[in-house]
Amino acid sequence: MLERAERAIQNLAENYEAELTEDLAQLKKHLECAEWTDAQHYAYKIKSAAGTMGWPLISTASNFLVHALTGRDQIPQFEDIILIQFETLDLIHKEGMKGEDPCGVLLVKELFAVLENYGVRAPI
Amino acid sequence: MHIRGKLLERSVLVIDEDVYLARLIGSILESFEVGKVVIIHDFESAVEYLNVDKFDCIITDWLTESLKGLDLVAHIRHSKKSKNNQLPIVLCTGMTGYEQIISAMDAGVTEILAKPVVPNQLLKKLMSAFYDQREFISADDYTGPDRRRRSMPFRGHDRRGKYGLDQASIDSVMSENHHGAS
Numbered sequence: 001m002l003e004r005a006e007r008a009i010q011n012l013a014e015n016y017e018a019e020l021t022e023d024l025a026q027l028k029k030h031l032e033c034a035e036w037t038d039a040q041h042y043a044y045k046i047k048s049a050a051g052t053m054g055w056p057l058i059s060t061a062s063n064f065l066v067h068a069l070t071g072r073d074q075i076p077q078f079e080d081i082i083l084i085q086f087e088t089l090d091l092i093h094k095e096g097m098k099g100e101d102p103c104g105v106l107l108v109k110e111l112f113a114v115l116e117n118y119g120v121r122a123p124i
Numbered sequence: 125m126h127i128r129g130k131l132l133e134r135s136v137l138v139i140d141e142d143v144y145l146a147r148l149i150g151s152i153l154e155s156f157e158v159g160k161v162v163i164i165h166d167f168e169s170a171v172e173y174l175n176v177d178k179f180d181c182i183i184t185d186w187l188t189e190s191l192k193g194l195d196l197v198a199h200i201r202h203s204k205k206s207k208n209n210q211l212p213i214v215l216c217t218g219m220t221g222y223e224q225i226i227s228a229m230d231a232g233v234t235e236i237l238a239k240p241v242v243p244n245q246l247l248k249k250l251m252s253a254f255y256d257q258r259e260f261i262s263a264d265d266y267t268g269p270d271r272r273r274r275s276m277p278f279r280g281h282d283r284r285g286k287y288g289l290d291q292a293s294i295d296s297v298m299s300e301n302h303h304g305a306s
Binding site: 008016019047049051056064 | 142144145147148151152154155156157218219239240241242243244246247287288
């Protein structure tokens, strides 16, 4: 039963690359226009789907971005932070770092460390 | 538990604003051989469906765009028009902060499934919703499944205030004897 579910996901995942590319483009557009609510919508969408579709690192990095966008009023240097976050997402995608890609894992750990250094604390 | 074929006679309503994610969840449910899967994308359509049709379970997102996910839970639990007041509700969400989990429990959800969705977790929540239902409480200040569960030690990573709880942590929170439990 679970094997069939995994096969169903794989079938959908074959077309997910195009969806992810489009979602990242939309996210970038809304971030550049400071349309934070719309950006949050796309970051949440990417977080929710990417993990299931074989991109767990994209999902993790998008989760950081969702929280940064949610707590933007409390974050000093907010625009620097989201730029770093988006560039990380973009790099993971462009380099095809699917699954638990070792370089991707290091990249996400670095991103987490950078966020900590910036004093980013997501709201509860 | 042998589960193959057990879900053929079950019906599930899936509500997610994201067409792609809804289709993903629907595909997983079909691979589980759930007999009837209805997918919709907005609060208003969900209310219409729930007023005229009966389901065995509902899987809903927090509905971030309209912020109506918990309103939908309230409608299901309290509306005299609804044919599904005691329906098991699985909240499938990426919004997994501790306070959000407690709010969802207080609203009367039955199970919480963290996004991104993992098939075995979805199956676990579904089977729990169907076959491990807690007593249903109808009180002045709370309507929903009994929030008290077996008291278990907190086994997840304590990440309160960080980036949301993982599935193990959500399950632990829901297993704790919540202070406001009926």
